[in-house]
Amino acid sequence: MGRYFPLVWKNASRNRRRSLLTISSLALSLCLLGLMMAIYHALYLSETDPAQALRLFTRNRVSITLPMPAFYLQRILAVGGVKQAMEFQWFGGAYKDARDPKNFFARFGIDPNKIFTLYAEMRMPEDQKKAFQSERTACIVGRRLAEKHNFRLGDRITLQGNIYPMALELVVRGIYDNELDPESLYFHWEYVRQAMPGRDQLSAISILADSPDSVPRIIHAVDEQFRNATVQTRTETERAFGLSFLHMMGNVKLILFSICAAVTFTIMLVSANTMAMSVRERVREIGILKTLGFRPSAILGIILSEAMLIALMGGIASYFLARALCGVIRSGPAFSSELMTLTIRPQVALVMQLAAVMIAFVSSFVPAWSAARINILEALRRTD
Amino acid sequence: MSETVEAMSETVEAMSETVIDTRHLTREYSRDEYKVVALKDACLEVQKGEFLALMGPSGSGKSTLLYLIAAMERPTAGELRVLGQDLNRLSDGEIAHWRNAHIGFVFQSFNLIPVLTALENVELPLKLTHLKKRERHEHAETALKLVGLSDRLKHFPRQLSGGQEQRVAIARALVTDPDLILVDEPTGNLDAKSANEVLEILAKLNKDYSKTILLVTHDPHAARFATKVRYLDKGELLPEGQKPAD
Numbered sequence: 001m002g003r004y005f006p007l008v009w010k011n012a013s014r015n016r017r018r019s020l021l022t023i024s025s026l027a028l029s030l031c032l033l034g035l036m037m038a039i040y041h042a043l044y045l046s047e048t049d050p051a052q053a054l055r056l057f058t059r060n061r062v063s064i065t066l067p068m069p070a071f072y073l074q075r076i077l078a079v080g081g082v083k084q085a086m087e088f089q090w091f092g093g094a095y096k097d098a099r100d101p102k103n104f105f106a107r108f109g110i111d112p113n114k115i116f117t118l119y120a121e122m123r124m125p126e127d128q129k130k131a132f133q134s135e136r137t138a139c140i141v142g143r144r145l146a147e148k149h150n151f152r153l154g155d156r157i158t159l160q161g162n163i164y165p166m167a168l169e170l171v172v173r174g175i176y177d178n179e180l181d182p183e184s185l186y187f188h189w190e191y192v193r194q195a196m197p198g199r200d201q202l203s204a205i206s207i208l209a210d211s212p213d214s215v216p217r218i219i220h221a222v223d224e225q226f227r228n229a230t231v232q233t234r235t236e237t238e239r240a241f242g243l244s245f246l247h248m249m250g251n252v253k254l255i256l257f258s259i260c261a262a263v264t265f266t267i268m269l270v271s272a273n274t275m276a277m278s279v280r281e282r283v284r285e286i287g288i289l290k291t292l293g294f295r296p297s298a299i300l301g302i303i304l305s306e307a308m309l310i311a312l313m314g315g316i317a318s319y320f321l322a323r324a325l326c327g328v329i330r331s332g333p334a335f336s337s338e339l340m341t342l343t344i345r346p347q348v349a350l351v352m353q354l355a356a357v358m359i360a361f362v363s364s365f366v367p368a369w370s371a372a373r374i375n376i377l378e379a380l381r382r383t384d
Numbered sequence: 385m386s387e388t389v390e391a392m393s394e395t396v397e398a399m400s401e402t403v404i405d406t407r408h409l410t411r412e413y414s415r416d417e418y419k420v421v422a423l424k425d426a427c428l429e430v431q432k433g434e435f436l437a438l439m440g441p442s443g444s445g446k447s448t449l450l451y452l453i454a455a456m457e458r459p460t461a462g463e464l465r466v467l468g469q470d471l472n473r474l475s476d477g478e479i480a481h482w483r484n485a486h487i488g489f490v491f492q493s494f495n496l497i498p499v500l501t502a503l504e505n506v507e508l509p510l511k512l513t514h515l516k517k518r519e520r521h522e523h524a525e526t527a528l529k530l531v532g533l534s535d536r537l538k539h540f541p542r543q544l545s546g547g548q549e550q551r552v553a554i555a556r557a558l559v560t561d562p563d564l565i566l567v568d569e570p571t572g573n574l575d576a577k578s579a580n581e582v583l584e585i586l587a588k589l590n591k592d593y594s595k596t597i598l599l600v601t602h603d604p605h606a607a608r609f610a611t612k613v614r615y616l617d618k619g620e621l622l623p624e625g626q627k628p629a630d
Contacts, residue, residue: 003511010499288495291456292509292556293484295477376456380495 008305022274026314029267034322034352042338056207057241061232067201068231081214086114088206093159109189118208128174140174144182272363279367287379296372307364315356403596404430409462422448426621435590437599437610444616446600455479488557492569494549496541503537506555527555547578567599583609
C-alpha cells in the first residue's frame with residue numbers, strides 16, 4: 001500500500017481549500033472531544049495527590065448549600081484517626097463590582113492555626129504565616145490571585161457579604177503558593193463568628209486523617225455519629241467534595257458524554273460528506289485506475305487511506321489545539337483543583353487519534369466501497 | 385494468484401500467433417423492456433504483430449467489441465480468447481491482474497490523472513508490478529522518450545497540448561510492455577497534425593516493436609495507418625474485405 005502513498009497524498013491535496021476546511025473542522029471537533037476526555041480524566045480518573053488523599057470534608061447530607069451545627073467540629077475531632085479538623089466556611093460576598101467575572105474568586109473562613117497543618121502543600125514565608133495567625137482581620141491570598149488583582153502585603157480588601165450581611169474588612173498579610181489552589185482567599189472564620197454571634201453554623205468541615213488506612217474508617221465513623229441527629233452529614237474525600245460543586249450544574253458525566261457523542265456524530269457527517277464529494281468528482285479516474293489493472297481492493301485502500309490521511313492531519317492538529325486550550329483553562333479561574341493540572345495525557349491523545357481514524361473509516365467506507373465496485377465503463381462514461 | 389498468472393503466461397506462450405480469437409461473440413443490453421443487440425455473432429482473429437483497424441459508424445458495435453476484448457464487460461454469448469486465455473473463466477480480480485500484465489489501453493479523451501505529472505501517470509500501471517521505485521522511473525522515462533516527451537516528464541496534463549496528452553497516454557499503455565494495445569478513437573479529440581503524430585507513433589510501435597494493436601476508429605485516415613481493416617455495421621462484423629453498404 002506504501003507505493004500508492006504519492007497518489008493518496010496528491011488526491012488528498014488536490015482540492016486544498018476543501019481539504020484544509022475538512023482538516024480544520026476535524027481539528028476543532030477532535031480538540032473539543034479531547035478536551036472533554038481530558039476533563040473527564042482529570043475529574044474522575046486521575047490519581048489523587050498524596051496530600052489530598054488524606055483530606056476529607058464533612059457537609060450537610062442533604063446539600064452542600066445547607067449548614068450544619070458548628071459543634072460537630074469538636075465531635076469530629078474526637079473520632080479515631082482524625083489528626084486535625086477545621087471549619088471551612090464559604091463566605092461568598094462581592095469584591096468591588098460583582099458583575100465583573102474577574103472579581104469572582106473563592107473566599108473561605110478557616111482556622112489560621114490549623115490551615116497549614118491541613119494544607120501542608122501551602123508554601124508561605126514564616127513571618128507572613130505568623131502575621132496572618134496573629135491578626136484577626138488578616139487574610140492570605142493565592143499567588144495567581146495576587147498577581148491578577150495586584151494584591152500586595154498590607155493591602156486592604158473589602159468583601160461585601162451576601163450570605164452573611166456584613167462588610168468584611170481584611171488586610172493581606174500573606175501570599176501563598178499552591179499549584180492546586182492558586183486563586184483563593186482565606187481569612188479568620190472567628191472574625192465573622194464574632195461579628196455575627198447568633199450564627200453558629202458551618203457549611204463544611206475539613207478533616208485530616210492520620211493515614212490513608214484511616215480514611216474509610218473516618219468517613220463511616222463521622223457519618224454514623226450523626227446518623228440520628230437532626231442534621232445528618234455526608235463525609236467524602238476532598239476530590240468528591242470538589243466535584244459536588246461541579247455536580248450542582250447537573251450530571252457532569254452525562255454532559256461530557258453527550259458533548260463527545262454529538263461532536264463525534266457531527267464530524268462523522270461532515271467527513272462523510274467531504275469524502276462522498278471527493279469520490280463523486282473522481283469516478284472517471286477510478287475507472288481509469290481499474291482499466292490499468294487496479295483491483296477493487298486497491299481502490300478501496302486508496303480512498304480509505306486518503307480519508308485517514310486527512311483525518312490524522314486533523315487529529316494531530318487537534319492535539320496541539322487541545323493542549324493549548326488546556327493551558328488556557330489552567331490559567332483561567334480555578335473552579336476545581338483537578339482542572340489546575342489539566343493536560344492532554346498520552347492515553348487521551350491516543351484516543352483522539354483513534355477517534356480520527358475511526359471517523360475516517362466510517363465516513364469514507366461507503367463511498368470507497370461503491371467506487372471500488374463501480375463498473376469500469378460506467379465510470380469512464382461519467383463526464384463530471 | 386501467481387499460479388493463475390503463471391498458467392496464463394504459459395498459455396500465452398503455448399498459443400500459436402493468435403492474440404484475439406472470438407467465436408460468435410454477442411453482447412446484448414436490456415433497456416427497460418427492450419433488448420438491444422450491440423454485437424452479434426462476431427468472429428474475429430487477430431494474429432500477433434497485426435495492426436487491425438475496426439471501422440464503422442457510431443453504434444456499429446466496434447467499441448463494444450473492444451471493451452469485450454479488454455474484459456471491461458462480459459459477453460452475453462459466444463467464446464472469447466485473448467492471448468489464449470478464456471476471459472470468462474477469470475474472476476474480476478484475476479481479470480484486473482491480467483489486464484495490467486497484458487493489455488495497454490489508449491482512450492479518445494486521454495484519461496490521464498490530472499494531479500499526477502506525465503512521469504507519474506506513465507508510472508501508474510507499474511505500481512501494480514514488483515518493480516522497485518527506481519526501476520519504475522526508468523521504465524516510465526523510457527516510454528515517454530519513445531513517444532518524444534522526454535522533456536515533459538514533470539509536466540501536469542493541464543500543461544500539455546492534446547497531442548502531448550495522448551502521447552503520454554500511449555506511453556502509459558506501453559510501459560508494461562503489453563502483448564496487446566487497444567486503442568479507442570485516439571484522434572477524436574486532436575487536430576490533424578497531432579492526430580498524425582499519434583498515429584505515426586502507433587504505426588511505429590507496430591512496425592519496429594511488433595506490437596499487436598487493435599484500433600477502433602470511424603476515421604478512414606486513421607485506419608490507413610493500420611495493416612488491416614475490418615468493418616462493423618449494425619452490430620455485425622463484416623467479412624474481411626467487405627465494407628458496409630452506404
